[in-house]
Ligand SMILES: Nc1ncnc2c1ncn2[C@@H]1O[C@H](COP(=O)(O)OP(=O)(O)OP(=O)(O)O)[C@@H](O)[C@H]1O
Ligand SMILES: Nc1ncnc2c1ncn2[C@@H]1O[C@H](COP(=O)(O)OP(=O)(O)OP(=O)(O)O)[C@@H](O)[C@H]1O
Ligand code: SF4
Ligand SMILES: [Mg+2]
């Protein structure tokens with residue numbers, strides 16, 4: 091088995107603040123995960139807001155260095171502190187799709203120019219026809235076309251259009267790994283399904299692995315092979331997506347599933363959560379615990395009694 | 397007796413652009429008439445790029461060229477007096493902003509100045525309208541942050557130091573701290589985990605009920621509408637195509653697009669392939685004639701291709717714009733929904 095991505099004992103600490111005193115955030119603590127290149131998969135990260143999902147993704151993309159531990163892609167350590175050529179080769183293979191398309195695009199740069207510079211940079215295309223072909227091909231995969239996008243600035247497109255354009259841009263170099271940070275949170279339900287199905291077919295037909303970060307447990311269940319659930323910087327549960335979501339074990343995982351709003355009681359205004367569940371999940375946050383293997387193949391963070 | 401807080405009448409707002417002598421017009425809001433009552437939560441859903449953000453930007457008096465109001469009125473009946481934001485002067489709008497009318501924009505970063513600490517932004521927004529200073533001001537802000545489950549030290553942070561979800565809660569905090577009469581929110585909880593989302597929605601509800609204020613919010617997440625909204629309105633290609641009481645919209649929709657929308661997401665435990673809507677989204681620079689949904693509608697007949705269906709009343713508080721509303725079958729039922737969770 092050859093390893094595509096290896097995240098080993100990774101920690102990330104941010105220290106901020108100046109005069110008023112320092113604030114230290116352990117954004118990611120002791121993260122371990124491995125993706126194999128023989129078996130493309132959709133690997134999902136779910137978790138609390140602020141639990142370190144984006145930070146982990148940024149480290150995998152080499153945009154941020156771990157404070158300790160190591161991340162390697164196809165055997166090489168991931169870092170932005172490498173030669174230009176090496177960095178470019180890496181970037182062609184691991185492409186990002188970010189959380190907020192409004193932030194991902196420079197407001198002063200036309201969206202088609204973005205796609206064009208990606209095609210030039212990674213595919214080394216030069217002729218107008220080749221560039222247009224590559225851009226249109228990628229845009230068609232996400233339900234857009236070059237004709238619709240050409241000449242438009244980010245603010246001239248809706249959130250959904252922009253997010254589709256961002257995915258199209260990421261697909262241009264035909265990367266084996268896509269890191270998609272909440273790629274469907276801004277699009278309508280129908281489009282959400284078409285993008286999620288697109289990720290599925292990228293995996294099944296083109297062998298692309300996807301790290302899929304989401305708050306949507308339903309689409310996670312629908313497309314993921316494996317998933318991790320994060321709480322305050324730590325992985326609290328990891329395993330086969332359906333095994334975990336059908337029957338979550340960690341108190342935070344359970345709280346998460348219990349908090350999913352349903353449409354079954356539409357109109358009843360049900361917004362209450364069981365306070366005991368919330369309290370239990372919050373209490374565990376402060377304790378490190380350790381990940382323990384379960385017979386069904388998942389790992390769950392457990393805590394010694396105090 | 398419920399009173400109206402907002403009356404939108406025949407509203408049209410277009411993006412009018414001129415590229416090298418060629419005029420392009422995107423009819424993002426094309427003849428919308430609706431009413432929002434005092435003390436109600438109204439949810440808006442619809443396709444991506446159907447004009448939802450454009451519409452509520454007009455309601456929020458937050459439009460900039462090339463978006464222009466072409467026709468219609470947007471009249472509020474605030475405690476401080478009535479105002480039509482379609483024609484009001486910038487000074488009149490300034491006088492109601494944040495105190496009466498607040499707006500949570502899509503993409504929470506946009507309102508936060510990247511170079512300003514969160515605490516400074518709070519001062520910019522809230523100090524004057526609240527009329528508080530010193531300890532009283534600080535206590536009020538801290539209390540509000542606490543309700544939003546934000547630690548006090550976010551006030552010292554710069555926006556980029558916060559996670560997406562924290563930034564979104566900060567924005568909600570800014571929009572609600574002055575207890576406005578009308579809150580407009582564009583995707584207010586999309587970046588939040590489901591636990592915090594539920595808490596924040598509960599909080600918005602609570603503030604709304606405390607104050608007897610009204611909320612209009614846009615989201616793609618139909619389960620949020622199901623649990624938050626008193627009424628739901630569906631926008632398709634710049635038009636309001638259906639609105640009604642939340643429960644009816646889910647279980648007895650009277651427009652084929654609504655029926656599709658409420659059935660399109662899987663639930664946890666469900667892995668059956670969901671059909672996406674066929675055909676392309678309409679082009680708002682050149683929308684289809686007749687009913688704008690006709691190229692993609694499973695029920696379309698000849699009449700739909702030529703004649704625009706009016707928004708007609710089909711039940712109490714329930715209006716739809718479909719020639720064949722009587723033939724629309726719900727795709728989900730309250731009972732079937734339970735069976736899925738095996
Ligand atoms: N550049 C930074 N400087 C300081 N702190 C940071 C920085 N980036 C992230 N953090 C902190 O690290 C923690 C994790 O943030 P991150 O953005 O990874 O969370 P997330 O899981 O992606 O959350 P969300 O679901 O809200 O997007 C948060 O407490 C955040 O405030
Ligand atoms: N500044 C602009 N200039 C030109 N066209 C614009 C501008 N902003 C939006 N549009 C266009 O207006 C239409 C409506 O956009 P709007 O942002 O209102 O959609 P939306 O319903 O909010 O979509 P989403 O759910 O994706 O956020 C889209 O076709 C969009 O491309
Ligand atoms: S008017 Fe016709 S095309 Fe439009 S939604 Fe109704 S049946 Fe479909
Ligand atoms: Mg994030």
Ligand SMILES: [Mg+2]
Nearest residue numbers: 249448449502
């Ligand atoms: Mg929008």
